[in-house]
Amino acid sequence: MKYAELGNxxxxxxxxxxxxxxxxxxxxxxxxxxxxxxxxxxxIGHALELGVNFIDTxxxxxxxxxxxxxxxxxxxxxxxxxxxxxxxxxxxxxxxxSKEAITREIDGTLKRLDTDYLDLYQIHRFxxxxxxxxxxxxxxxxxxxxxxxxxxxxxxxxxxxxxxxVTAEKNGWTLFxxxxxxxxxxxxEDERELIPICExxxxxxxxxxxxxxxxxxxxxxxxxxxxxxxxxxxRKKYDQAMDQDLLIIERVDQLAQKYGVSMTQxxxxxxxxxxxxxxxxxATSVPHFDDAVKAVDFTITDEDVSYL
Numbered sequence: 441m442k443y444a445e446l447g448n449x450x451x452x453x454x455x456x457x458x459x460x461x462x463x464x465x466x467x468x469x470x471x472x473x474x475x476x477x478x479x480x481x482x483x484i485g486h487a488l489e490l491g492v493n494f495i496d497t498x499x500x501x502x503x504x505x506x507x508x509x510x511x512x513x514x515x516x517x518x519x520x521x522x523x524x525x526x527x528x529x530x531x532x533x534x535x536x537x538s539k540e541a542i543t544r545e546i547d548g549t550l551k552r553l554d555t556d557y558l559d560l561y562q563i564h565r566f567x568x569x570x571x572x573x574x575x576x577x578x579x580x581x582x583x584x585x586x587x588x589x590x591x592x593x594x595x596x597x598x599x600x601x602x603x604x605x606v607t608a609e610k611n612g613w614t615l616f617x618x619x620x621x622x623x624x625x626x627x628x629e630d631e632r633e634l635i636p637i638c639e640x641x642x643x644x645x646x647x648x649x650x651x652x653x654x655x656x657x658x659x660x661x662x663x664x665x666x667x668x669x670x671x672x673x674x675r676k677k678y679d680q681a682m683d684q685d686l687l688i689i690e691r692v693d694q695l696a697q698k699y700g701v702s703m704t705q706x707x708x709x710x711x712x713x714x715x716x717x718x719x720x721x722x723a724t725s726v727p728h729f730d731d732a733v734k735a736v737d738f739t740i741t742d743e744d745v746s747y748l
Contacts, residue, residue: 441491442736444717446525447617447644449590451559453494453525455712455736457646458487458729459722460495460528463509464502474502475724481513486726488519490733496620496646496720498529498564499549507552515554526553529594529620531564538570539578546587561588562620566596572607580613592618592646598633605641616643620720623647625656625692625707625748626678626685639715647711650719652678652685656707657728659693661686691748701738704728706748708735713745 443452463480466472475483484495497506507528514524528549535541546561561582567575582588593601593616601619608615619638621630624647638645651657661682678685689703696703711719712735723729 441733443493445644446560446590446646446717447642449617451525451590453718454492455718456492456708456733457494457496457527457718457720458484458492459648459720460497460506460510461501462722462724463497464504464506467503470502473724474506475509477509477512479724480509481516483723483726483729484510484513485517487729488517488524490730492733493523494525494527494718496527496560497553498532499545499552500532500564504548504552507549511552511554521555525559526555527560527562527592528553528558529562529564531567531594536570537563537567537575537578539574542575542578542582546582550587557587557589559589560592560618561590562592562594562618564594566593566600572604573611576604576608576613577611580608583614590614590617592616592620592643594620594648595622596634598630598637601634602637605637615641618644618646618717620646620648622649623711623714623716624650624652625688625710626652626681635715644717645715646718646720647716648720648722649677650711650716650721651704651707651732655685655689656692657702657704659689659703661689688748695740695744695747699738699740701734702731704731705735705738706740706744708732709738709740710745710748712736713740713742 442455446453462475464474466474530545533545579591605615623630692703692706695706721732
C-alpha cells in the first residue's frame with residue numbers, strides 16, 4: 441500500500457479509502473444493498489490487512505448504523521485507534537450546519553463510532569440557511585476541543601468552497617484540508633472551478649463515486665447486482681447520460697484489455713493521474729475491493745488519459 445498526506449494536516453492515509461455507505465442496516469428508505477455487521481467486520485478487517493487505514497462514513501448512512509457497525513468492527517478486530525484514520529460528515533440532519541447541529545452531531549458520531557475523536561470531520565453539503573461564519577467557527581471549536589483533528593468539505597460549487605476558506609482565513613479559524621467531491625470519468629464538472637480552488641489551497645481530494653456506482657467497472661450499462669436493481673439514487677445520477685457515457689466506458693474497457701488489467705484499475709489509475717489523493721471505494725465484496733487496491737500500483741500514460 442502507498443500513503444499520502446491529507447493536505448497539510450500531517451495525517452497519513454492509504455491511497456484508497458473504504459467507503460462506509462456500504463455498511464449498515466438495510467432499509468427501504470435508505471439502501472437495501474448494505475452489509476450487515478458480520479460482513480462489515482470482515483470487509484474492514486480485510487482492508488486493514490491490505491494496508492488500508494482510511495475509512496469514511498457519515499452520520500446519516502443507514503440512519504447512523506454505518507458508524508455503529510464500523511465502530512463495532514474496529515473494536516472486534518482489536519484495532520488500535522491510532523492505526524486507523526476515521527472520517528465522518530454532518531449536514532443531512534436537523535439544523536444542517538448550524539452551531540447547535542454541529543455540536544450535537546459530532547457527539548452522536550463519536551458515540552456511534554466508539555471513539556474520543558475524529559481524524560477528519562466533513563460538511564456533507566453547503567448550507568444555504570446558516571451563515572458561513574457560524575459554521576466555520578463551530579468547526580474550529582471542535583478542533584480546539586480535541587474532538588476533531590482536521591476538517592473537510594464535500595460536494596458544492598467552487599465559489600462556495602472559496603468563500604468558506606476565505607472566511608476561515610480572515611478570522612483565524614481552521615481551513616478545510618480535504619474535498620470529497622463527485623468526480624469520475626463520467627462526471628468531470630468540478631474541473632472547471634472547484635478543483636483549481638482545491639489546488640490553490642493545497643486541499644487533498646478524496647472523491648466519492650470514483651467508479652460511477654460501478655458503471656466504470658464493467659462493460660454495458662446494467663448488471664444483476666442488488667445495488668443496481670434497487671439503488672434509485674444511482675439511476676437518477678447517471679442514467680440520463682447513458683448514451684454518451686457508454687462511449688467512455690468502451691474506452692476504459694479497451695485500455696483494460698490493452699494492459700491486461702480490470703476496468704476498475706483503469707478508472708482509478710485515471711484518478712491518480714488527475715491528482716486525487718485517495719478515492720473513496722464503496723465495495724460490498726472482498727474481490728471487488730482487492731481489485732480496487734491493485735490500482736494503487738498501476739499507472740497509465742498521458743496518452744491514455746487523453747484517450748479516455
